[in-house]
Amino acid sequence: MLRPENKRPVFFNPVLIQMPVGALTSIVHRVTGILLAAGIPFTIYILDLSLQSDQSWSRVVHLLDAWPFKAIAIVFIWALAHHLLAGVRHLLGDVDVGSGLISARRSAWMVNLGGLAVGLLAAGALL
Amino acid sequence: MRFSIFRFDPERDKKPYMQDFEIELEAADRMLLDVILRLKARDDSLTIRKSCREGVCGSDAININGRNGLACITNVRELKEPVVLRPLPTFPVIRDLVVDITRFFEQYHSIKPYLINDEPAPERERLQSPEDREKLNGLYECILCACCTSQCPSSWWNPEKFVGPAGLLQADRFIADSRDRATRERLDDLNDVYRLFRCRSIMNCTEVCPKGLAPSRAIERIRLALVKDSL
Numbered sequence: 223m224l225r226p227e228n229k230r231p232v233f234f235n236p237v238l239i240q241m242p243v244g245a246l247t248s249i250v251h252r253v254t255g256i257l258l259a260a261g262i263p264f265t266i267y268i269l270d271l272s273l274q275s276d277q278s279w280s281r282v283v284h285l286l287d288a289w290p291f292k293a294i295a296i297v298f299i300w301a302l303a304h305h306l307l308a309g310v311r312h313l314l315g316d317v318d319v320g321s322g323l324i325s326a327r328r329s330a331w332m333v334n335l336g337g338l339a340v341g342l343l344a345a346g347a348l349l
Numbered sequence: 350m351r352f353s354i355f356r357f358d359p360e361r362d363k364k365p366y367m368q369d370f371e372i373e374l375e376a377a378d379r380m381l382l383d384v385i386l387r388l389k390a391r392d393d394s395l396t397i398r399k400s401c402r403e404g405v406c407g408s409d410a411i412n413i414n415g416r417n418g419l420a421c422i423t424n425v426r427e428l429k430e431p432v433v434l435r436p437l438p439t440f441p442v443i444r445d446l447v448v449d450i451t452r453f454f455e456q457y458h459s460i461k462p463y464l465i466n467d468e469p470a471p472e473r474e475r476l477q478s479p480e481d482r483e484k485l486n487g488l489y490e491c492i493l494c495a496c497c498t499s500q501c502p503s504s505w506w507n508p509e510k511f512v513g514p515a516g517l518l519q520a521d522r523f524i525a526d527s528r529d530r531a532t533r534e535r536l537d538d539l540n541d542v543y544r545l546f547r548c549r550s551i552m553n554c555t556e557v558c559p560k561g562l563a564p565s566r567a568i569e570r571i572r573l574a575l576v577k578d579s580l
Contacts, residue, residue: 229359230359230441230442231357231365232439233412233436238433239412239438240415240416242556244550244552245502245551245552312550315550316550318569318573321550321565322563323552323563326565
């Protein structure tokens with residue numbers, strides 16, 4: 223049966239709804255989680271390839287020397303750093319550390335900037 | 350001052366649309382509701398729900414420039430132009446800025462928002478120490494305007510299963526009440542992957558609460574109570 227409210231429109235457009243820094247951090251936390259999970263098969267493949275023989279090890283080194291792979295590595299290092307920091311922020315929040323609004327805003331900024339800083343360091347080291 | 354307001358008349362419009370308005374602010378225009386009412390005097394089809402006009406009843410909760418709030422306690426002169434007014438997100442629109450929050454109240458009722466105490470009532474009243482009464486501060490003040498629940502991503506995706514920040518704040522209000530005797534049942538009811546644990550501590554609820562309350566802290570207290578209870 224059609225519920226009466228089904229005939230009624232709903233305003234719901236996340237792009238038009240303001241996202242405070244905590245919400246943005248949460249979205250990035252999810253995106254980095256998906257990226258990291260999606261990268262696992264590739265990482266295992268590269269690890270397996272590197273362990274097969276001296277030649278395959280050289281192939282992996284050569285492969286990772288190409289700039290597209292370096293760019294991917296930088297993105298993954300940023301994703302790992304952001305995801306790790308955001309996870310620690312959640313764990314601390316669960317035990318009542320930094321879960322007030324002001325400190326939560328501050329820690330969300332720290333997670334975002336910390337992730338970016340690690341990504342930039344990785345870029346500096348790899349490029 | 351320029352406004353862009355969400356319009357929908359179920360008897361006339363097939364789809365909602367945004368309508369632009371322009372109005373000169375007068376000295377007496379302090380809050381957003383003052384200006385909306387002046388716009389309504391100009392176009393009486395413009396619909397908003399309001400009652401106390403001082404942040405007590407929670408009727409005029411709307412989405413103001415992307416952020417939920419009460420029109421009656423939002424300083425109109427601090428808003429960025431054009432001021433974009435929309436109904437509370439995710440609730441069915443009855444007309445213009447008025448939404449149907451039945452679903453919100455269903456979740457609120459699900460936490461049994463009343464004192465449960467089967468012990469014989471004393472002759473005068475159930476007394477409470479000042480310290481125990483203190484524990485209710487920051488919980489009892491909720492006016493059920495739905496600003497928090499409507500800005501909560503966990504409620505967006507699971508409105509039927511997740512109690513939502515307002516309901517959980519009220520749950521904590523009764524768990525914290527020294528006169529209530531149903532703490533065990535209340536915690537058992539909330540110990541659920543959706544009802545309570547769908548909260549991801551995003552804290553949009555606390556960001557937008559027009560009464561300055563912290564539903565996210567209340568949710569955290571319930572989680573901690575469940576952990577303590579399980580040890």
